[in-house]
Amino acid sequence: MSKVRNWWWFIDRIGDYEAHMHAITRTVHHENTEFQEVGIVDSATYGKILVLDGDMQSSQKDEFIYHESLVQPAMMSHPNPEKVLILGGGEGATLREALRSKTVKKVVMVDIDKRLVEICKEFLPEYSCGAFEDPRAELVITDALHWLENSNEKFDVIIGDLTDPWPQAPSHGIYSVPFFKLITDRLNEGGLFVTQSSRITFADMHLHNILFETMSKVFPILRTELVYIPGYDMPWSYTIASYTTDPLKISKEEIDSRIAERIGDCLKFYDGEMHHSIFALPKYIREKRKQFLESPDKREEKESVFII
Amino acid sequence: MSKVRNWWWFIDRIGDYEAHMHAITRTVHHENTEFQEVGIVDSATYGKILVLDGDMQSSQKDEFIYHESLVQPAMMSHPNPEKVLILGGGEGATLREALRSKTVKKVVMVDIDKRLVEICKEFLPEYSCGAFEDPRAELVITDALHWLENSNEKFDVIIGDLTDPWPQAPSHGIYSVPFFKLITDRLNEGGLFVTQSSRITFADMHLHNILFETMSKVFPILRTELVYIPGYDMPWSYTIASYTTDPLKISKEEIDSRIAERIGDCLKFYDGEMHHSIFALPKYIREKRKQFLESPDKREEKESVFII
Amino acid sequence: MSKVRNWWWFIDRIGDYEAHMHAITRTVHHENTEFQEVGIVDSATYGKILVLDGDMQSSQKDEFIYHESLVQPAMMSHPNPEKVLILGGGEGATLREALRSKTVKKVVMVDIDKRLVEICKEFLPEYSCGAFEDPRAELVITDALHWLENSNEKFDVIIGDLTDPWPQAPSHGIYSVPFFKLITDRLNEGGLFVTQSSRITFADMHLHNILFETMSKVFPILRTELVYIPGYDMPWSYTIASYTTDPLKISKEEIDSRIAERIGDCLKFYDGEMHHSIFALPKYIREKRKQFLESPDKREEKESVFII
């Protein structure tokens, strides 16, 4: 970094009226793949930052929070997860988390962007940490929807680690009732599906609400985690969906005992104490979502979330 | 706001490497009081924002999160709070929250900055919402430490709503063992003390750790809440201290029943569901604090928190 | 200003890829008039800054550069300016400059925005410096085009001090061949017309070229000044138009002698030495403009200047 002053900044714009500034110390890699602009920059506070199409995805120093929150609450809610499917997840950190459990015999990861996976392997090796070389891991490069339509394989846990469905993102248009029905077809009995379900901020939970509403048309049990991601400067949501398994019915002690048995002591964010805490949404958030779901006609007029 | 573009920004710098940008739509008031620079600006996302010496204090739209978190968990942990003391709290929102409980017979608020209180009454009336006119409220303009030293009055709940003790802040130097001992002298049996205890972010919880350590030399029971404040773009901590009353020993149902009895349905952030959730700290935060407390000699060399 | 740090910024966006940041110390006034958003903020470097619809107009400390450049080269190129017309000019500084010459017997200023004039009188009195009270000054509040169409008065110098014709600006659509023909009808023999003619930067001189081309269809003599305005962080252009009087034909010595006779020693930017210098455009600017004028069919495809 300059001895003199910070001159290089990543300005993460959040709508028109808010932005977060991160001082950059160097560029690690920058490339336009077939599907998206991939930037990896090094920052003073968060280490390497992965930026896709101008959107911060994750950072080296705090990605454990994002990825443990995405993977472990669903995994630990399942009594014995052996087969796991990951949709997206280019960085390889979701794969790493899924493979942590000794119970797991096979993880299939389906990502559309081959170059992104290669770039992450080369420039963000701390993320996958060897996971791609694990004999239990199988990487398939193709469109997630297409793969689901053409496979008969069933899984105990399915993890959606796709980018937000903005208009130009590879994931655009994927979150729909038919998609979620396909997911249920590929779940074993007692299986769980978890997906990142976008930001829930004071100013904006519109995309989350739409996803939640769509999922509620397919899954009887839905539980939303809300976790503050330091590098995002805001909380992120994950929604666990199931026909039969309710994460809230599992005690703190049971979670700690399953972690100890299957993984040991290496998690840094998630444990029994956090398990129930992350599912508690502030009262006003619960009410905003309820109002959205119950009064489709009264929804605030809003510029489409798909234009930023 | 300009029909054309956003040109006016509040840039909230967080150390040298991070900053949050908020688009401003107008200035409500700006004045240098005897003690600090007071700015009130209107923002696109958060409504009016109060800025003291360049530090964001609170915003009109999300202050309910800050102030409910500061006041209600301590109040609801007490079986019957009748007398409350507030140190600082110029905006009047802490006073408003304390007065919500029907059990309360008297609230004394001690703030050093008379002009700040007047400015907030005039330009942020939504914050105090008439609280200063409540016959149970008594406002004393003086130095909090000085007042404590010269009073014999005792309270059920004492609330510290002072700014972070940066070198030029009016609160500089106030958080010390003698100060906390004074606090205990002024608490009735079973009483609770709660104070905002600074940011706990990924990059920085140094000031929190120092406060926590100092408080732990005086109080046997300490419980830290961690709450994401949207306008801060980060979580803020509050620490509840007591000799006998442990907020974690009170059930979700008991909290909801106390709220219903004493207040009714007007809270927007806090309820029984949130009560236990806000006291759960992420595993790595708990470990960072433990390490700080247990190994004074191994504390990371760090530029003083008092220089920003 | 905060003793601690700069938190308040005016970010002057120049297209999508460039911006200038100015630290603000306080807000002087902010109001939406019938025609535009008027902001007056105080800055660390430039004193008070006038911002109209998000565009920086002028600053207290460097407005002498803008206004001397607009008014004096045209005034001093005229042998004996007695009657002057100002179109726009709400701040009153153009009026002040026009009244400096002892030769002047009458200045009519026509501005559409009554509130803007009042705001500037109250909050930027250093700009007009008493000019509105000068018995030779006549202020007319109406649309400039409308006034020109309904008046028979003739002038020695006509000064266009209107904002850039962006779509939502009051000046939108005013710069046209019929408008410039009206101007020539109101000029006495030997008279000069001068107008600010927008930015000429490395990246963008499109609006200037359009104005220059339109003016060239009416006036045989056109001379463009290019002057760096510190507060804009870029050069600004002014174009002097005439049928018979060429500013370049007047010697440095003659300019200095006219200034001495008519004004004395109070100018701070302009004198004989600067007179010829400001009309010299860099070679690449001259060639860019030539190319624009000579090859209408080869003009670079360009997003309309009217969308920023």
Next chain:
Amino acid sequence: MSKVRNWWWFIDRIGDYEAHMHAITRTVHHENTEFQEVGIVDSATYGKILVLDGDMQSSQKDEFIYHESLVQPAMMSHPNPEKVLILGGGEGATLREALRSKTVKKVVMVDIDKRLVEICKEFLPEYSCGAFEDPRAELVITDALHWLENSNEKFDVIIGDLTDPWPQAPSHGIYSVPFFKLITDRLNEGGLFVTQSSRITFADMHLHNILFETMSKVFPILRTELVYIPGYDMPWSYTIASYTTDPLKISKEEIDSRIAERIGDCLKFYDGEMHHSIFALPKYIREKRKQFLESPDKREEKESVFII
């Protein structure tokens, strides 16, 4: 560049209260050499930008303005420049400009930072444009001051293309009376020395004034050019020094004829028309400098220019 939005910015801070933002599209190279931090980033507006220790040096698209202004006015003021010395000039563009004149038989370029020269050759080849391969060019890697002290070679034109002497810059401490005396010893009769002489902005010409004052103790003829550099968003100064040759005594026509003879038509910024124009300083700048030089005791108390 991202199809979606600009997320990557170079923020060029100018003191504490001003900054210029440039949107970046990619990083070309980044390296800490033995002497300085070298960043080359690509920008939306200016093409590649060279940043040394956080200070913008030059950009691909507008460097012709900087380098023609530095080299050609001095070269064209000399009746027959055959030998040229460049101090600094790592990018190679100054070398390119010096070699343009057919009269030139030899150019020695002395730069301390070997890696910087190599980096510029590799990543900014448009700057030097083959100049390093010209048989008339001789590159010496050493400290400029040291080289001057140990050489007896004499030159017609000596060009100082060093960074501003900020405390940590390689050029720190070089601009002194003994240094300028060394320069005069190495000038042939009728020779000229030219150096970039720092910014002259509204807010700050302190460093320029110090340099000018120091040079005035050695050279009887000093002429300062002031040229707006688009990428800097401000004007930059160059000072030509000589014992006998005054650039202002050479006519516009003579300059154009010398350019035509020696170079032909390839210059893009400088020609006879610009020659006299760039030496004209605004009246207030002339007066500020005069005041600085004449009243050493009345100089405004000022934080050292060497701390930014």
